[in-house]
Amino acid sequence: MQNIRTVTQNFDFHTHQFLNHISLDCVVFGFHDNQLKVLLIRMKYTKEWALPGGFVKEDESLEVAANRVLKDRTGLDNIFLKQFKVFSEPQRSDRNPAVKDLIDSGSNPDHEWFNQRFISIGFYALVDFSKAEPTPDFFSDLCAWKTLDEINTLILDHSQILNKALETLRLQLNYQPLGYNLLADKFTMPELQKLYETILGKELDRRNFQRKMLSYGILNKLQERKTGGAHKAPYLYEFNLENYQKALQNGLFGGW
């Protein structure tokens, strides 16, 4: 942890263009190998894991800032991105004492900047795992996908932010469609079910799932099957994008 002072010093000249007190944290979800994954960064000196995030420039809206951060971390543009909650407990930015001591002992007055109170706007993002290229930021030496099982402690209140993002997704599964930004263009019913199961954290009955899902009218069943040969290979589906968008707008059960 020796060099954290140097790091923050190198970063100093950037800080003046950011708004005080405001940060953003992104919970980036991807789906791969039938598993829900979250993009994390590992801090250079403490080796702690964190959500990717950033600050807001003087001429940026939050949305522009979040897109910039996600472009930097994944190489992707036009990510499906949503504000879900602002985290503002006064103590939330308190760092662990070792890190705080190091920052405090720095001679550079701009270290103050890192020690101020931040309220953080939580965004969640749904990205195409296969297209993202995880890239660390200035403070991290690693950027990587982790399954929920692999995630232990995160810095600050980032575990709470991650859990709230998951909770938001879970709730939305009850009335909004999900999957378009996470699955391949063509997918099987078991793949879609697995996505729901990893978000919900529980197993679902295969037949009920299929019946319910088909009743929403957001899927097109294709003539193709997953693999050419096998007799029992599952059918492929794609989203009916017009109905999918409508259901995103009005909910899966229609409007009044």
Added chain:
Amino acid sequence: MQNIRTVTQNFDFHTHQFLNHISLDCVVFGFHDNQLKVLLIRMKYTKEWALPGGFVKEDESLEVAANRVLKDRTGLDNIFLKQFKVFSEPQRSDRNPAVKDLIDSGSNPDHEWFNQRFISIGFYALVDFSKAEPTPDFFSDLCAWKTLDEINTLILDHSQILNKALETLRLQLNYQPLGYNLLADKFTMPELQKLYETILGKELDRRNFQRKMLSYGILNKLQERKTGGAHKAPYLYEFNLENYQKALQNGLFGGW
């Protein structure tokens, strides 16, 4: 508008306890005389209308700050309150030129504070109209309920904030129950329908509304009718709070 300088000067000594760049705006809904109403304040010197709002003290979370603001404006505690979006366009705090000139010409350096860029966290609140006591704040001479029809222009981007709150409510009507904090303990089906209609901004078919609403299982039909005498007086209902809470959690159509 002569005296705005004095007003902001008087306010100065307060400002030091607030976080820079962060404000909150509250869209407070009440229901009265079969109409949806919104609580507004009228600025002392410009006579412009605005949403009630405020700033965040150094030791407050956003939720604590919003509750404080709403307590000050309505006298009510424990208001049903929800963050719904952060408004962060860089130009959103630009004031109309007349007001800006007045503030700029002030000799007090703390006027800077009012001219900084604010991102504003939007909360909506559902309150019992009959119990609220509208009270102006330091910058306003009037605090009053307005029907949607009565609202013309609001300061800054407050119209946009109001519209987004309405849009949020409208969407939620498709999958969440609503009414507990807005209606009296006992209400008629036409009253509940009227509440939905004013939020949706359109008329609904009486029989479809009743059928759909009863199917959710969130209402208890009482033996009483609205008025003792009349033969055709409508039955009274109350919310089944256990089911209502469950539907708030999981959506009106249940979970997976």
